[in-house]
Amino acid sequence: MSKIVSIHSFRGGTGKSNTTANLAALLAARGLRVGVVDTDIMSPGIHVLFGVDESEMVHSLNDYLWGECNVEDAAIDVTPRLTGSIPGKIYLIPSSMKTGDIARVLREGYDVGLLNDGYQRLIQKLSLDALLIDTHPGLNEETLLSIAISDVLAIVMRPDSQDYQGTAVTVEVARKLDVPLLLLIVNKTPQVFDSQMVKQRVEKTFGCEVAAVLPHSDEMMTLASEGIFVLRYPDHPMTGMLKQVAQRALP
Amino acid sequence: MNRSQLIIQEVSRCPAVDGATMADILAFSEPLRLTLKHMVRNGPLPVDQFAEHLEVDLDAARIIAQRLLENGYLEKVYADQIDETNETVQAYSPIYRVALAPLRGRPIPDDL
Ligand SMILES: Nc1ncnc2c1ncn2[C@@H]1O[C@H](COP(=O)(O)OP(=O)(O)OP(=O)(O)O)[C@@H](O)[C@H]1O
Numbered sequence: 001m002s003k004i005v006s007i008h009s010f011r012g013g014t015g016k017s018n019t020t021a022n023l024a025a026l027l028a029a030r031g032l033r034v035g036v037v038d039t040d041i042m043s044p045g046i047h048v049l050f051g052v053d054e055s056e057m058v059h060s061l062n063d064y065l066w067g068e069c070n071v072e073d074a075a076i077d078v079t080p081r082l083t084g085s086i087p088g089k090i091y092l093i094p095s096s097m098k099t100g101d102i103a104r105v106l107r108e109g110y111d112v113g114l115l116n117d118g119y120q121r122l123i124q125k126l127s128l129d130a131l132l133i134d135t136h137p138g139l140n141e142e143t144l145l146s147i148a149i150s151d152v153l154a155i156v157m158r159p160d161s162q163d164y165q166g167t168a169v170t171v172e173v174a175r176k177l178d179v180p181l182l183l184l185i186v187n188k189t190p191q192v193f194d195s196q197m198v199k200q201r202v203e204k205t206f207g208c209e210v211a212a213v214l215p216h217s218d219e220m221m222t223l224a225s226e227g228i229f230v231l232r233y234p235d236h237p238m239t240g241m242l243k244q245v246a247q248r249a250l251p
Numbered sequence: 252m253n254r255s256q257l258i259i260q261e262v263s264r265c266p267a268v269d270g271a272t273m274a275d276i277l278a279f280s281e282p283l284r285l286t287l288k289h290m291v292r293n294g295p296l297p298v299d300q301f302a303e304h305l306e307v308d309l310d311a312a313r314i315i316a317q318r319l320l321e322n323g324y325l326e327k328v329y330a331d332q333i334d335e336t337n338e339t340v341q342a343y344s345p346i347y348r349v350a351l352a353p354l355r356g357r358p359i360p361d362d363l
Pocket residue numbers: 009011012013014015016017018019040045135136137187188189214215216217218220221223224225
């Protein structure tokens with residue numbers, strides 16, 4: 001049975017796209033076939049992590065939502081461009097980076113039902129074991145839909161008061177929609193913080209499982225989204241933590 | 252009021268919409284919210300399964316589905332059909348799907 005995993009955060013810049021790309025790489029390294037959909041139509045970005053240039057996008061999620069192609073036509077097999085031996089597959093379904101396309105979404109809207117059908121079709125056409133959905137921060141229609149249809153929702157937050165408040169909103173929505181597995185990932189934790197205490201505080205605040213407390217990492221900052229951390233630093237402690245998250249999301 | 256009556260009351264009072272948004276679905280109380288979510292996630296349901304999810308009897312489920320249909324939250328995928336050859340009404344059980352509202356655009360400058 002394939003699983004749909006949404007990666008969300010209430011506030012921006014928490015590390016959703018990096019977490020999504022790293023989870024995709026770890027799952028593909030286990031031999032799984034993974035789809036990654038960039039539903040951040042207003043501010044796409046995850047393609048950068050997979051080294052995909054705008055000029056390579058023959059089609060995008062936008063074209064599918066406007067009825068101009070099948071959703072699988074927008075999928076790019078990014079596996080060959082990743083370092084290391086990856087027995088599985090990663091297909092990226094990018095959102096368009098063209099200003100005109102982003103403006104068109106704003107101007108014309110799109111059929112949300114198609115997005116839902118598109119997820120199911122991708123799973124079927126690409127024989128996916130996992131579909132990872134990278135979302136826009138905050139709650140909007142495509143994010144709510146993604147949460148509703150997910151088997152696993154991973155909420156990324158920083159140990160910051162604004163993030164605590166925002167995360168409470170998303171957790172409440174996830175509970176109301178009865179998401180089967182809800183995981184919290186604390187990211188960018190300052191090295192001076194005691195990660196065990198952070199974990200306890202977050203678990204107590206939200207009453208749900210913390211899958212990892214990831215440190216703020218200079219290596220990640222330096223990588224600057226030009227690659228996938230777990231492939232670049234396979235022996236780094238953070239890679240081990242991300243593996244635990246992948247294992248928890250897809251045992 | 253019993254369970255069925257409470258749900259019928261809720262769907263009779265809910266605002267008419269031109270297709271449901273996920274935010275509309277979130278606003279319903281239980282068991283409607285999770286039944287509609289189930290339909291978004293797993294696909295359309297015939298009325299008997301709709302009744303099972305809501306834990307109400309078939310008659311109540313028909314009323315609830317009809318109100319949700321009239322108010323724009325559901326649509327019929329397969330309607331009852333009239334068999335013209337022998338002029339009897341074939342009581343095909345209708346299958347209901349959540350009618351997700353398209354995301355509306357808004358005016359922005361053409362040269363953006
Ligand atoms: N653990 C970490 N340590 C240091 N820097 C990090 C860490 N995780 C992510 N970053 C950096 O934070 C920035 C934002 O990351 P990312 O793009 O993954 O966040 P996002 O939640 O997807 O953002 P947005 O909300 O804009 O989509 C990037 O520059 C990334 O390199």
